[in-house]
Amino acid sequence: MPRDELESGGLGRRFDYAAAFTAGLLDPDRAPPDAVSGPSGKAAVRRYAVYRNNVTVSLIDALAANFPATLRITGPDFFRAMARFHIRETPPSSPLLFEYGRDFPDFIERYEHAQSMPWLADVARMEKAWLDAYHAADAEPLASGALASIQPERLADTVFEPHPATRAIRSRHPVATIFAANRSDGPVGRIEANGPEDALVTRPGLEVFVRHLPPGGACFLDRLMAGEPLGAAAAAAFAEIAEFDLSANIAGLLQAGAFMAAHQGG
Amino acid sequence: MNGLATRLASRLSKTSRFPAFPVLGLAGTSFKHEHLSAILTDEPNGGFFEVHAENYMGAGGPPHDALTRIRRDYPVSLHGVCMSIGGPRPLDKAHLGRFKALVERYEPALVSEHLAWSTHDSTYYNDLLPLPYTPATASRVADHIEEVQGAIGRPILLENPSTYVLFPESTMSETDFIRTLVRRTGCGLLLDVNNVFVSATNHGYSALSYLADFPLEHVGEIHLAGHAEQEDDEGDLLLIDSHDGPVADAVWKLFDIVTGRCGPLPTLIEWDSNIPDWPVLKAEAGAAQAILDRHASQMLEKAHAAG
Numbered sequence: 311m312p313r314d315e316l317e318s319g320g321l322g323r324r325f326d327y328a329a330a331f332t333a334g335l336l337d338p339d340r341a342p343p344d345a346v347s348g349p350s351g352k353a354a355v356r357r358y359a360v361y362r363n364n365v366t367v368s369l370i371d372a373l374a375a376n377f378p379a380t381l382r383i384t385g386p387d388f389f390r391a392m393a394r395f396h397i398r399e400t401p402p403s404s405p406l407l408f409e410y411g412r413d414f415p416d417f418i419e420r421y422e423h424a425q426s427m428p429w430l431a432d433v434a435r436m437e438k439a440w441l442d443a444y445h446a447a448d449a450e451p452l453a454s455g456a457l458a459s460i461q462p463e464r465l466a467d468t469v470f471e472p473h474p475a476t477r478a479i480r481s482r483h484p485v486a487t488i489f490a491a492n493r494s495d496g497p498v499g500r501i502e503a504n505g506p507e508d509a510l511v512t513r514p515g516l517e518v519f520v521r522h523l524p525p526g527g528a529c530f531l532d533r534l535m536a537g538e539p540l541g542a543a544a545a546a547a548f549a550e551i552a553e554f555d556l557s558a559n560i561a562g563l564l565q566a567g568a569f570m571a572a573h574q575g576g
Numbered sequence: 577m578n579g580l581a582t583r584l585a586s587r588l589s590k591t592s593r594f595p596a597f598p599v600l601g602l603a604g605t606s607f608k609h610e611h612l613s614a615i616l617t618d619e620p621n622g623g624f625f626e627v628h629a630e631n632y633m634g635a636g637g638p639p640h641d642a643l644t645r646i647r648r649d650y651p652v653s654l655h656g657v658c659m660s661i662g663g664p665r666p667l668d669k670a671h672l673g674r675f676k677a678l679v680e681r682y683e684p685a686l687v688s689e690h691l692a693w694s695t696h697d698s699t700y701y702n703d704l705l706p707l708p709y710t711p712a713t714a715s716r717v718a719d720h721i722e723e724v725q726g727a728i729g730r731p732i733l734l735e736n737p738s739t740y741v742l743f744p745e746s747t748m749s750e751t752d753f754i755r756t757l758v759r760r761t762g763c764g765l766l767l768d769v770n771n772v773f774v775s776a777t778n779h780g781y782s783a784l785s786y787l788a789d790f791p792l793e794h795v796g797e798i799h800l801a802g803h804a805e806q807e808d809d810e811g812d813l814l815l816i817d818s819h820d821g822p823v824a825d826a827v828w829k830l831f832d833i834v835t836g837r838c839g840p841l842p843t844l845i846e847w848d849s850n851i852p853d854w855p856v857l858k859a860e861a862g863a864a865q866a867i868l869d870r871h872a873s874q875m876l877e878k879a880h881a882a883g
Contacts, residue, residue, distance in 0.1 A: 328696040346741035349779040353809035357740040364703040405658035445634030
């Protein structure tokens with residue numbers, strides 16, 4: 311039997327205050343817990359509401375901080391209403407709030423009132439990738455010229471180790487263009503792009519970079535990040551896109567600092 | 577080199593990563609990332625900076641770069657916000673491990689946490705939630721403090737909370753509860769003077785009598801912050817510990833009284849939302865420093881007169 315239960319002489323009476331206190335924290339319709347009161351017999355409805363408000367508002371603020379372009383696109387009222395629903399459905403499970411919102415893009419995809427913005431969930435996915443890259447472990451990227459030392463006949467067997475900050479985003483929408491327009495300080499003009507866009511997110515130094523990936527580039531990068539050798543990854547990209555430009559893609563990824571190391575696969 | 581010498585050398589090199597700046601009698605501010613370049617281009621302000629530990633628990637990137645640069649020039653106070661020391665459940669070992677790693681990496685001058693809790697049943701509520709004060713909860717909280725202190729190898733400063741509700745099941749006053757924790761664990765205290773004022777107003781007692789009962793001799797740091805005003809169900813004033821504006825006059829007055837009793841302690845201006853430009857925050861710390869300096873010189877004069 312756990313020590314708590316032995317010490318408290320029963321079924322863990324000391325567990326009660328946290329369970330009772332949290333029951334209504336995310337539910338505005340519940341009365342305050344019986345376990346709390348104001349001083350001298352005063353009521354605790356508005357007093358308990360301070361905690362409820364702190365929890366909900368601070369978590370909405372956390373999502374707003376993590377998804378600034380999504381917020382800018384929807385406007386604050388729309389965003390805060392949407393975030394409130396998400397918080398009630400999926401409150402954070404970790405105290406590291408920069409990790410909060412992993413499930414927010416999927417929520418946005420299902421959110422009734424966001425159906426007229428089918429690209430919004432992918433913008434949020436891009437923002438999550440950006441934030442992951444921002445907090446990822448620091449590492450020196452593989453130098454652009456690194457492949458020069460590998461014998462040409464061994465290139466197909468080369469396996470790349472992704473940089474800890476590297477993420478690939480694939481979208482049926484012009485997600486990189488929309489993201490870029492809404493993460494800068496300037497006014498957002500009319501966005502003319504309308505085709506699908508894939509993007510690379512990484513952070514070779516202190517600054518996170520987002521780059522468009524050329525056709526087939528996301529498939530190629532996904533395969534390389536999964537540990538497939540260069541030859542197999544290129545074959546997969548060619549199968550998807552006949553005009554896949556292998557040398558331009560390799561050069562672009564190396565120049566962006568997408569990898570940490572390259573070695574011969576076995 | 578033999579094993580002992582190797583261990584000593586590694587310990588020495590570990591302690592020399594950053595300068596061991598003294599922090600006693602200094603006023604400081606919360607460190608906000610948006611102030612980084614203003615702070616680095618400003619002349620050294622002779623104060624200290626406090627950071628919320630959780631914001632530096634990512635693997636790498638700009639937050640660690642910023643804190644490293646700040647720590648090279650200033651003493652740093654590491655302030656944990658979500659250890660849930662006041663909760664009934666066992667501490668999150670992974671979180672404790674991350675906290676320990678930050679203590680080792682940044683060699684903070686001060687390390688603190690809250691008498692509160694924020695996680696229950698794997699949900700993190702992101703607020704400092706209250707607990708009943710009984711011998712049973714005191715024993716549990718003391719276990720948690722000892723666990724943290726054991727992990728990081730040094731005592732922490734425990735911060736008194738601001739609260740909006742009471743637990744009728746409480747059998748101890750907050751000051752008795754805190755006194756018990758200090759006696760049991762050897763922890764120090766972070767006296768948040770704004771929290772004293774907020775809780776005293778909200779629960780209808782005198783802030784001065786709270787301070788008279790508070791074990792001031794164990795205080796190692798002071799917090800000052802702004803609060804907001806609301807109303808409770810009866811239409812009476814309910815203060816909210818909002819950290820979103822300047823320190824109130826009444827809180828400055830209490831701080832003056834506390835400093836007269838405790839001497840000049842490291843004193844932090846907390847400002848966490850509606851964050852002003854760096855010069856405004858710096859000026860607020862300057863106002864605290866002036867009070868600390870006035871008491872320091874008065875104490876010096878008294879010592880001279882007595883000698």
